Amino acid sequence: MQTVIYILPELFLSLALMSLLMLGVFIKKSFKLVNSLTIISLIFAIALIINQPNETIKVFNDSYIIDKFSIVMKVITLLFTIFILFISKDYLKNNNIDKIEYPIIILASVIGMILMISSYDLIIFYLGLELQSLCLYILASIKREDQKSTESGLKYFILSSLATGLLLYGCSLIYGFTGSTNFEVISKSLDSVNSGAIFGVVFVIVGLAFKVSAVPFHMWTPDVYEGSPTSVTAFFALVPKIAALSVFIRFMYVPFGNIILQWQTIIIFLSIASMLLGSVAAIGQNNIKRLMAYSSIGHMGYALAGLAAGTNSGVQSLIIYLIIYLVMNLGAFACILLLKRENNYYENINDLSGLSKNHPMIALCFLIIFFSLAGIPPLAGFFAKFYIFISVIEARMYTLAIIGLLATVISAFYYLKIIKIIYFDKPKKPFDTSYDWGLKIPLIISSILILTYFVYPSAILNVISFIEIH
Amino acid sequence: MNFPILSAIIFIPLIGALFILITRGNEKNVEKNSKYVAIFSSIFNFFLSLFLWYLFDASSSNFQFVEEKVWIDGFIKFKLGVDGISILFILLTAFIIPICIFSGINSIKFKIKEFFIAILVLETLMLGVFCSLDLVLFYLFFEGGLIPMFLIIGIWGGYKRVYSAFKFFLFTLLGSVLMLIAIISIYWITGTTDLVQLLDLNISKEYQYLLWLAFFSSFAVKMPMWPVHTWLPDAHVEAPTPGSVVLAAILLKMAGYGFIRFSLGLFPVASEYFTPLIFALSVIAIIYTSLVALMQEDIKKLIAYSSVAHMGFVTIGIFSITKQGLEGSIIQMISHGLISSALFLSVGVIYDRFNSRLISTYGGLVNTMPKYSFFLMIFTLAALGLPGTSGFVGEFLILVGVFQINFFVAATASLGVILSAAYMLWLYRRIIFGQITNSDIKSAKDLNKTETYIFVSLAFLILFFGFYPEPLINTVNVSINNLIENYQTDLDFYLTQTNN
Numbered sequence: 024m025q026t027v028i029y030i031l032p033e034l035f036l037s038l039a040l041m042s043l044l045m046l047g048v049f050i051k052k053s054f055k056l057v058n059s060l061t062i063i064s065l066i067f068a069i070a071l072i073i074n075q076p077n078e079t080i081k082v083f084n085d086s087y088i089i090d091k092f093s094i095v096m097k098v099i100t101l102l103f104t105i106f107i108l109f110i111s112k113d114y115l116k117n118n119n120i121d122k123i124e125y126p127i128i129i130l131a132s133v134i135g136m137i138l139m140i141s142s143y144d145l146i147i148f149y150l151g152l153e154l155q156s157l158c159l160y161i162l163a164s165i166k167r168e169d170q171k172s173t174e175s176g177l178k179y180f181i182l183s184s185l186a187t188g189l190l191l192y193g194c195s196l197i198y199g200f201t202g203s204t205n206f207e208v209i210s211k212s213l214d215s216v217n218s219g220a221i222f223g224v225v226f227v228i229v230g231l232a233f234k235v236s237a238v239p240f241h242m243w244t245p246d247v248y249e250g251s252p253t254s255v256t257a258f259f260a261l262v263p264k265i266a267a268l269s270v271f272i273r274f275m276y277v278p279f280g281n282i283i284l285q286w287q288t289i290i291i292f293l294s295i296a297s298m299l300l301g302s303v304a305a306i307g308q309n310n311i312k313r314l315m316a317y318s319s320i321g322h323m324g325y326a327l328a329g330l331a332a333g334t335n336s337g338v339q340s341l342i343i344y345l346i347i348y349l350v351m352n353l354g355a356f357a358c359i360l361l362l363k364r365e366n367n368y369y370e371n372i373n374d375l376s377g378l379s380k381n382h383p384m385i386a387l388c389f390l391i392i393f394f395s396l397a398g399i400p401p402l403a404g405f406f407a408k409f410y411i412f413i414s415v416i417e418a419r420m421y422t423l424a425i426i427g428l429l430a431t432v433i434s435a436f437y438y439l440k441i442i443k444i445i446y447f448d449k450p451k452k453p454f455d456t457s458y459d460w461g462l463k464i465p466l467i468i469s470s471i472l473i474l475t476y477f478v479y480p481s482a483i484l485n486v487i488s489f490i491e492i493h
Numbered sequence: 494m495n496f497p498i499l500s501a502i503i504f505i506p507l508i509g510a511l512f513i514l515i516t517r518g519n520e521k522n523v524e525k526n527s528k529y530v531a532i533f534s535s536i537f538n539f540f541l542s543l544f545l546w547y548l549f550d551a552s553s554s555n556f557q558f559v560e561e562k563v564w565i566d567g568f569i570k571f572k573l574g575v576d577g578i579s580i581l582f583i584l585l586t587a588f589i590i591p592i593c594i595f596s597g598i599n600s601i602k603f604k605i606k607e608f609f610i611a612i613l614v615l616e617t618l619m620l621g622v623f624c625s626l627d628l629v630l631f632y633l634f635f636e637g638g639l640i641p642m643f644l645i646i647g648i649w650g651g652y653k654r655v656y657s658a659f660k661f662f663l664f665t666l667l668g669s670v671l672m673l674i675a676i677i678s679i680y681w682i683t684g685t686t687d688l689v690q691l692l693d694l695n696i697s698k699e700y701q702y703l704l705w706l707a708f709f710s711s712f713a714v715k716m717p718m719w720p721v722h723t724w725l726p727d728a729h730v731e732a733p734t735p736g737s738v739v740l741a742a743i744l745l746k747m748a749g750y751g752f753i754r755f756s757l758g759l760f761p762v763a764s765e766y767f768t769p770l771i772f773a774l775s776v777i778a779i780i781y782t783s784l785v786a787l788m789q790e791d792i793k794k795l796i797a798y799s800s801v802a803h804m805g806f807v808t809i810g811i812f813s814i815t816k817q818g819l820e821g822s823i824i825q826m827i828s829h830g831l832i833s834s835a836l837f838l839s840v841g842v843i844y845d846r847f848n849s850r851l852i853s854t855y856g857g858l859v860n861t862m863p864k865y866s867f868f869l870m871i872f873t874l875a876a877l878g879l880p881g882t883s884g885f886v887g888e889f890l891i892l893v894g895v896f897q898i899n900f901f902v903a904a905t906a907s908l909g910v911i912l913s914a915a916y917m918l919w920l921y922r923r924i925i926f927g928q929i930t931n932s933d934i935k936s937a938k939d940l941n942k943t944e945t946y947i948f949v950s951l952a953f954l955i956l957f958f959g960f961y962p963e964p965l966i967n968t969v970n971v972s973i974n975n976l977i978e979n980y981q982t983d984l985d986f987y988l989t990q991t992n993n
Contacts, residue, residue, distance in 0.1 A: 394640055399666075400633040409629075409673075416677045424677075428670035435666055439643070439659060447647045447655055477633070481565045 026082040029089050032071040032097070033137060039064035040130050047123030054121045061126040062108050065133070069101045085205055086144035092490045093141045095342070096269040100140070103261050103349055104133050109461040110357050111254030117366050118252060120166050128165075129258065132158030136266035143277075145194045145204040148270065152190075152234075156183055159263060163251045175250025182243045183233065190230025196223030197278070209278040215285055224279055228289055231274065234267035235323045236316075238296035245308075248316035253368060256312050257356035260319050261349050268326060268345055272338055275330060276492040283333045290331040295426050297324030302434035311359055311372050314437065315352070318396060321434055322348050328427055329411045332418040338492060340410035343483045347407035347476070354392045354469030357462050361385055364454050372441055377450025386445050388470045395473045397438040398431050403476035410484075497560050498548075499573040502541055502583065503620045506590070509534030510613035513606055524605055528598060531609035535591040535616065542587040549580055551968050554975035556626060556689060564630075568680075570687055572626040577972030578823060581965060582623045582743075582750055585830045589742045590616045592951070593735035595943055596838055600734050600845050601649055608649060608735075615641040615739060622747050628676045628686040628755075635711075635747060636669055642736070642744065649733040657724075657731035664724040668714030675707035679759075692758050692979065698987055705763030708755055715748035718808065719778035722801045729797035730850070734841030737793065741800050741833035746826045749807050753823075757814065757976065761983040764812065771812045772902045778805035780905065783912035787919070791850050795920055796836045799876065802909055803829050809902060810891035814980060818894020819973045824965055825887025828875070828958060832884055835872040835951040839865070842944055843924075847933050852920065857929035861937040866925045868940075868948040873921045875955045877914040883958035 027034070043064075047057045072094055079090040108126060115121040135158065138151030160183070164176025198204055200220035201212040213220050233240040248256045279286055301321020308314040326348070329341035361382075362369045369375075379386035395404035408431065415424045457463065476482070512534075513527040549557060556574035564571040575583065593612055601608050618641070621634035639662055647658035680686050683694050696704065714721045725745075729737050757764050779802045786798035803825065810822030842865060843858070844850055859866040875882035878889075888910060895903040929935060940948065958965060 399640055400636045405633075405636075409677075412674070413677050413680070416674065417681055421674070421678075424674050425671070428674060429667075432663060432667045432670060436659070436663060439662060442643075443647060443655055443659070446644065447658075480569075484565070 029075065029080055029082050030087065032068045032075070033134065033141075035071060036064065036068050036130065036134050036137070039068075040127065040134065043123075043130070044127055047127060054115075054123055054125075057123045058108060058112065058126045061130050062105055065101050065105050065108075065130075069098055072097050072101070081143060085207065086147050087141055088143040089141060092269070092273075092492055095487060095490060096140045096265060097137045099346065099349070100133060100136050100262055100265045103265070103353065104129060104258075106353055106465050107254070107258045107261060110257065110353070110360055110465050112461050113457070113459040114252070114254045114360050114368070117363070117368075118166065120252060122165075125162075125165060128158045128161055132162070133262070136262065139266045140269045140273075142270070142273075143206050145198065145206075145209075149191065149194065151266075152187065152270075155263065155266065156187065159183075159259070162255045162258065163247055165255060166252045169252075171250040172252060175247045178250075179243055179247045186230050186233035186240065189226050190233075193223040193226025193228075193230065196220065196226065199223075206273070206278040210280050213278065213281055215282050221282065221285055224282065224286060225289065227274065228286060228293075231267065231271050232293050235264060235271060235327070236320055237293040237323050237327060238300045238320060241297070241300070241320050244320055245313045245316040248319075249310055249313045249370075253312065253356070253360055253370070256315070257353070257360070260315060260352050260356065264319070264323070265345065265349070268323075268341065271327075272330065272341065272492060276338070287331055287333055290327055291420070291423055294324045294327035294331050295423065297321060297327065298427050298430040299324075299433075302430045302437075305434065305437045306440075308437070309372055310370050311375075311441075312370055314372065314441075315355060315359075318434070318437075319348075319352070321430065322396075324430070325408060325411050325427060328415050328423055331423065332414040332420065334414060334418060335491065336417060337414040339484065339487055339490065340414045342487050342490065343410050344407040346483055347403045347473075350469045350472050351392055351395050351404060354388060354466055354473065355396070357466035357469070358385060358389050358392065360462055361457050361466070362454055363457065364452065369454075372444055374451065375441065375444050376448040378445040378454075380450035381453035382456075385466075388466055389445055390442055391470050391474055393438040393442055397435040399435070401477040403473040406476060406480050498541070498545055499558050499560055499575065499624050502538060502545065502587070503573070503617055503624060505534055505538050505541070506613040506616040506620075510610045510617075513610050513613070516606070527606045527609050531594050531613060532591065534613065535587075535594055538616070539587040539591055542583050545575070546580060546584060546968075549575070549577075549968070551577060552971060554971045559626070564627075568686075569629045570627050571630060572687060572689075573624045574626045574689075575624060577969040578753060578976075579623045579750065581823060581827055581968060582746055583620060585746070585827055586616065586619050586623065586743050588954075589738060589830065589834055592834065592838070592947055593738050595947055596738065596841060597733075597735040599941075599943060600841055604648065608645070611641040611645050612735065612739070615645070619739075619743050619747065623750060626688045628679065628688065628691075631688075631751075632669070632673060632676055635751075636666070638744065638747075639665055642740065645736040645739075646728055646732045649736065650731040651733075652731070653727070654731045657727040660724045661728040664714055664721065668711040668721070671707040672711035675704045679704065688754075688758075695983060695986060696759060698762050698990070701760040701763040702766065705756060705760040705767060708751070708760075709767070712748040712751045712756070713774075715751075716745060716804050716808065717748075717801060718774050718804070719781060719801070720774075722778065722782070725801060726794050726797040729800070729837075730791060730793045734837060734844070737837040737841075738834040741797075741837060742830035745800065745804060746830060749804070749811065749822065749826050752808065752811050753819065753976070757811070757980055761980050762987045764814070764980075765984060768812045768814075771808055772899060775805040775808045776902055776905045778802060779909035780912070783909050783916065787912065787916045790852055792840050792852055792920065792924070793837070793850050795852075795916060796833065796840065799913060799916065800829070800833055802913060803833075805909070806888055806891050806906060809895050809906060810887075813891070813894040813898045814977065815894040815897050816973055816977060817890045818898075819976070820966055820969055821887050821890025821892075821894055823969050823973075824883065824958070824962060825891060827965060828883030828887050828955065831951055831955050831958075832872060832875045832882075835868075835948065835955070836876060838944075838947060838951075839869050839872060842940065846937055847931065852923050854931050855924040855934070856927040856931070857925075857934060858937070859925045860929060861934055862939045864939045864945065868952055869921065869925065871952045871955065873917045875959070877917045878910055881956065881959045883955050883962065885959060886962045 132155040135151045135154030142148035160180040164173045166172035236244040305317035329337045395402035398404045398408045559574035562571040618638040625631045643662045782798045782801040789795035807822040810818040875884040878884040
């Protein structure tokens with residue numbers, strides 16, 4: 024019984040999921056109720072997680088870990104899920120997809136993600152991964168009558184299954200050559216001579232790289248981002264990235280901690296390729312969701328650069344980068360969801376033309392968020408990159424740093440292009456004025472956070488500085 | 494003296510911008526109020542910086558009014574301070590911005606509220622550059638200036654504004670990212686980014702060359718030096734008049750300031766090593782851009798190219814590393830700040846009236862605009878460095894300094910003085926004298942009140958510093974001596990290191 028206390032948040036969320044499902048089935052037209060209850064149970068789960076003991080605990084035969092790292096990542100996951108539920112409400116209603124399945128599937132996938140974050144065993148990890156992935160396939164195609172949405176769901180499903188297959192193959196190789204699925208045991212018996220296991224490690228990295236959409240395993244990202252309903256795209260751009268990156272960190276530092284030199288080269292390659300492709304390929308995009316897809320590919324490249332440094336400060340800079348990335352993308356998608364005219368949502372970047380004339384406040388938010396995404400000081404996005412490059416240069420990877428910063432300049436071009444369309448071009452018909460505070464509040468919060476981050480830049484660092492990966 | 498006067502000077506414009514941002518109400522009122530807020534905050538800031546000059550102790554070579562706060566724990570400090578070199582640039586900035594705001598009231602026709610916000614934010618960032626005593630802080634202010642300037646060129650600019658704004662932004666950003674890498678490397682090499690501590694430390698020799706080049710790439714683009722100067726003519730031509738003024742008067746000076754403060758201060762060995770490179774690029778810039786300026790048909794473009802040539806003088810002055818050369822280049826930067834803004838404002842005056850920047854549309858302006866012609870004559874003569882104007886003092890001191898180091902460079906640079914006389918006088922003749930070819934000129938109105946006041950103040954300062962540059966020289970004297978002394982001791986230190 025003692026161990027059950029430690030997984031209370033997970034248990035609570037699973038129970039909430041089941042009861043909400045029942046509730047949704049028995050009460051007709053209960054989207055609003057289920058949505059609100061989902062948000063409330065997520066908030067409650069955050070409270071439970073924060074109250075967990077402030078020490079490292081391994082339960083269930085060392086297959087499940089609760090440490091500071093997992094607590095921080097879980098809280099971020101749940102927090103941004105809540106924000107996503109807030110900003111998507113209006114969009115769902117206008118697109119007639121305000122079904123109870125939406126919050127429930129999101130809840131289920133979030134449970135999968137927290138399982139992933141806390142997993143300390145290949146099998147638990149795989150279970151969590153599958154739970155979240157299956158939910159994501161359904162979410163992508165939740166707009167059933169829409170051809171693009173179903174197509175993106177199917178595409179995601181097929182490609183992701185392939186990647187998961189590779190990952191599972193890698194896991195089985197690792198198990199075969201080390202004799203265990205437990206992370207700690209693996210780390211002890213894994214060394215640079217064990218080439219069979221290293222073979223498995225490469226497969227696992229491929230699977231994980233697919234999940235964070237790092238180049239060259241990024242092909243699904245633009246299509247899925249474009250095809251899915253925008254609120255689902257927002258979810259894809261934010262929440263699964265947290266889980267995938269934290270699993271990435273855990274894998275690299277715990278089971279594969281002894282073979283840093285072996286995996287470092289792979290991560291450096293993934294990072295450089297993602298940064299370059301993310302910045303170059305986005306230039307030609309006209310659909311803002313596709314553009315955000317390439318932008319997120321590029322950003323994952325920077326995050327992986329922090330991982331490639333192979334130091335504790337590298338991990339910290341990665342987490343800082345991730346948090347700032349989440350805040351910026353939340354704001355960006357809130358802006359995109361505001362571009363509505365008579366129940367039609369606009370996704371082409373040319374529709375933004377002259378936004379500054381008709382909606383000065385939204386335009387200002389766009390300006391702040393996109394300059395921040397481009398990494399121009401003194402906005403938060405600059406500090407995110409700054410921390411990454413500090414740890415990269417500490418590890419003396421000058422080539423990586425120089426390529427990364429050159430990619431920043433290239434990517435600045437397409438962010439500037441959007442700002443140009445908003446501020447320099449001729450205005451078009453105004454969009455609807457939105458009165459939905461669920462959209463506006465996250466937007467205002469994220470813009471203000473980005474703008475004022477420079478006042479106290481060590482804010483996030485202080486929170487996460489105690490994190491160590493076990 | 495506990496009052497944080499530097500923070501006040503930096504953040505007053507920002508507070509003004511915030512006020513303008515939150516003003517609401519009917520459009521007329523908002524415009525009027527934001528105008529008053531902008532004028533008030535910028536002029537107040539100017540007086541505050543004059544007061545700062547008054548409090549400044551010119552006999553000490555230390556940084557004064559130092560403020561220090563922990564910013565990122567154990568890593569970056571929010572550290573401000575001024576010495577004799579930076580205080581002059583603060584004064585220049587605080588003087589030019591009100592002029593830009595007045596000129597903006599005349600020439601900016603739409604979104605005036607946003608314009609004031611942009612220019613006040615820009616003032617904050619530029620003042621921050623000259624005050625900051627921490628490399629990261631410096632970088633933050635240095636790069637942050639790109640955002641408002643990009644918007645100023647792009648929103649209120651001319652026909653090719655989008656192209657110019659992008660070119661300006663991307664060129665400068667590309668130059669600066671290498672500086673960021675250098676700054677982070679300095680942190681890992683020495684363990685600090687605090688400038689005062691770094692000036693005492695000696696960065697080991699093998700790093701200096703690469704670090705110097707990284708800083709150089711940023712400053713060379715900003716300066717701009719040949720061959721990365723191509724963004725400047727575009728940006729100047731397309732920017733609105735106040736934008737061109739800020740760009741020429743202050744933004745370019747940030748690079749010169751950076752060379753003096755960082756390249757000379759932190760990397761003496763590399764500076765010594767790369768001096769021939771700087772000399773070569775500058776001499777090419779002086780001759781080449783002067784010749785290019787000679788052939789321009791667009792007045793603004795001509796002045797922009799002349800800016801590049803004048804900045805060439807500044808760089809050779811700085812890297813002559815003699816007392817006269819350094820003093821000359823600082824005076825040259827200040828006087829170029831005044832003269833080039835006066836010239837751009839002059840172009841703005843006729844552009845507002847006749848809507849053309851082409852030289853060929855003008856001629857015979859003296860008949861209808863005598864006052865204007867008079868002021869333009871003062872500015873033209875100052876730009877070509879006539880004795881009695883501030884332009885002369887700077888160029889003369891620079892040449893005196895460079896002659897001690899390298900005869901050939903000085904001689905070639907002197908050729909630039911002749912060329913500048915050629916293109917400026919020819920420009921003046923074509924615009925002011927000759928037959929009136931354009932019928933609009935016959936009914937042209939002379940300078941209005943605001944324009945006259947602006948021109949009188951600029952002409953006064955140009956002539957005043959031309960006849961009496963003492964106040965400037967007194968302010969920088971001790972700091973320059975200290976800089977050269979440090980430079981020499983550092984160099985000797987490295988020499989003995991190699992000999993052992």
